[in-house]
Amino acid sequence: MLTLTTNDQRWVGLNFSTPVQLIGRSAEFEHIVEVLAQDGDLLITGVPGSGRRTLVRNAAQEAGARVLEIDCIRATDGKRFVQLLAAEINQNWHSVQLQNWIERNASEFLSFEPEGKLKPWPNLGENEIWRTFEILLDLLQIMAVALNQRVVVILHSFPHIRSWDRYGLWEVTLRRDIKAQTHVSYVLIATIAETNYQDENNYPLETLQLPPLDRDVLALWAREVLHTQQLKFDSRSTALQLFLDAVQGHIGDAIALIRRLQTLCHAQELITPKEVEQAITELLKDLSITFESLLMLLPANQVHLLESLALDPTEKPQSKEYIQKHGLSRGGSLQGALTGLQHKGLIYGAEQGYQPALPLFALWLKRRLS
Structure with a gap:
């Protein structure tokens, strides 16, 4: 570990054993844990690679919660959303418990396949799909109470549902249940905070934004990670500055570049600007197809x-x-x-x-x- 001088006291308490995506997010992490432990709900915003998912998953684990995750980009319509929700519920609870409840309360909407998978009946009409959605939301609360365990539902890319939920009915229902349920917390993940939600006054959500990391935090993290591999930046050169300029406080890009440096350099070597530039060049070359595809979209x-x-x-x-x-x-x-x-x-x-x-x-x- 680095020796902390008087000027470095702001780093005391920074836990380098935590996942790298949490470095520099300790205040946000503690706040999310507190919110979830008190049956709170959140909207977390940040760009891809800012550590949103890792932050929420670790906070939910710290709060002792069972986690269900739905990628709303995969939910192309209401029926698909219901299928994804049913699959997550099935994955998180014992099928016998679940099957008994479904048979007693919702057999006309949900079924179990021979391999034990919970699925909505395939030919449900629009109103029946809606009813199935309400049943599954109620089931989350029922199971959480029965097991005496908090449940956290993470909805990734949540605003995507607006592409098919044109009248906001699904979103209003979700937000209403978010406020009503006492054992289930919801965390909505988005890139930016939406400003056009029509019913925000009735069902508001606290918003937590993840900005780029401070250069000093990222510099200390990079030194610590490299130290474990017996590597360090040449302090007489601009190697560290080149690294920080390239990643601009973005933890995802910083992780990718550190990993490339670890493959290029040998133990006990000093990392010079030449190695940093080589790592950047190789990484950009490997990512070029991805970047080209992104531009085309x-x-x-x-x-x-x-x-x-x-x-x-x-x-x-x-x-x-x-x-x-x-x-x-x-x-x-x-x-x-x-x-x-x-x-x-x-x-x-x-x-x-x-x-x-x-x-x-x-x-x-x-x-x-x-």
Whole structure:
């Protein structure tokens, strides 16, 4: 371990045995544990790679809760959402207990296949699917009370359900149950906090935002991880600064780059700027197909804006000078591109100066265009 000087006392208590995604998130972690232990519910926002999932999973485990997870991107409609919820319930509770309850209370909506899998009946109508959804939500509370164990339902990419829940009925019902259930906590995970939910006043959720990590926190973490492999940055060089500049406080990119450095360098070696640059170059090459595919999925105005921000970062992309310099569209088209990129987790909002949210992707774009 590093020796802490007087100036380093802010690091006392930082636990390096925790998963790397939790480094720098100790305050958020403790808050989530407290909220879940008190039957609270949360909306957690942050870009991909900011540690949202790991943070919530570990907090739920610390709170002694049983965790159910649903990826809302896979829920292409209400029927599919119900199927995913049923599968998670089946996976978390003994099938005999579950089967007895279903046979007594919901056999017209749910069935057990020979291998013991709980599934909605295949030919349910729209109203029957809705009723099945309500039954499963009630079942979460019933099972939690029966087992005397808190349950945490994690809904990843939650806003995606709005693509098919056009009238907000499913979301209103979920939020109503979130407030009503006493043994089940819900954690909604999104990229940004939504501002267009119509019934927020009736069923509000506390929002916890995960910003980029502080450079000093990330630097200390990187040194500690490398120390376990008998590696360290050459303090006489700019190696650490190059590393921090490349990852820009993004824990996911930092983990990927550290792993690459560990494969390139031998024990007792000093990591120089040459090794850092080699690791970055190799990593960008490996990720190039992924990045190319991501660009192909974006509308042209979003690609143009993202390339502009990668080449020429600014806190004021709406300024007349920046628009003219990069040939951007004015008005609604530019604002739409900004909003779209924020929703996709590719740039931060105004509070972070509209900087690219995936630093290695931004670096790849910059090198590709230079």
